[in-house]
Amino acid sequence: MHVSALLLTYGIAVAVSAASIPRTIQARQTGQTVVPAFYDGECYYPTPDPSFKLDEYLGTWYQVAGSPFGETQGARCVTARYEANDNGTVRVINTARAGEREVGANGTATPVSAAYGFGGAFRVTFPRSSNNECPGPNYIVQEYGGNYAIVQTARWGVLYILSRDRQPGQEAIDAWIERAVCLGSNATAISNYNQTNC
Known part of the structure; x- marks a missing residue:
């Protein structure tokens, strides 16, 4: 016993x-x-930063790191500018330099349903873009720190690490990359973006 x-x-x-x-x-x-995520029956989405405020987020951002994507792959001086439209959407103006030519795309970011989180989740469309395979947001601000933002797409497919400063310093970029990995990004797919001689 x-x-x-x-x-x-x-x-x-x-x-x-x-x-x-x-x-x-x-x-x-x-x-x-x-990491936490939203699932809508078709796709998983990163959780947006609950402290995101659109009026603070508007303006110019410089992509200092991320995963290569579209025309920005191999480009330098990748810049995004966000402007509020009267109808509640956001005008997106992307520019970059590929060799000696300037490339860019203008589009519209539309806030999505609160089912995907409160603020910081958008459906971005461009005139020549194809339909996304996921019905929800394709631009999710996972973390917003005022001078930097970690932005993901559905399924953690494309990462954008944005800075208010064109050249914030490698130490800051490395810290943001480390944070993005903690938020679910694939470390091996992340590279620095060249923001010199712009």
Whole structure:
């Protein structure tokens, strides 16, 4: 009887011990990062920053790092300007330099349903863009820090690390990249963007 009570006590202690291991430690031990997301039945979406304020976000941003995408792949001086439209949407003006030629695209960002989070989640369209395979937002501000923003697409497909300063310094960029990885971005797909001689 004494042995069975001891085994029961040992079993409870092991169960309590295993249950008290924080999930972050378990995730670290397996090498996996687990981050919150929204799911609409078709796609997963990063969670937008709840402190996002559109009026503060408007203006000019410089892409200092991210995953190569479209015409910005290999380009330098990648810049985005956001301006409020009277109908509640946002005018998007993207520019970059590819070799000696200037490339760019103008589009519209439309806020999406609060089902995808409160603020910071948009559906961005460009005149020549194809339909997205996901029905929800394709531009999600995961983290907004005033002088920087970490922006993702659905399924963590494309990352934009934006800065208010064209050249914020490598230490700041590295910290933002590390933060983006903590938020679910693939570290091996991230590269610095050239913002010199613009």
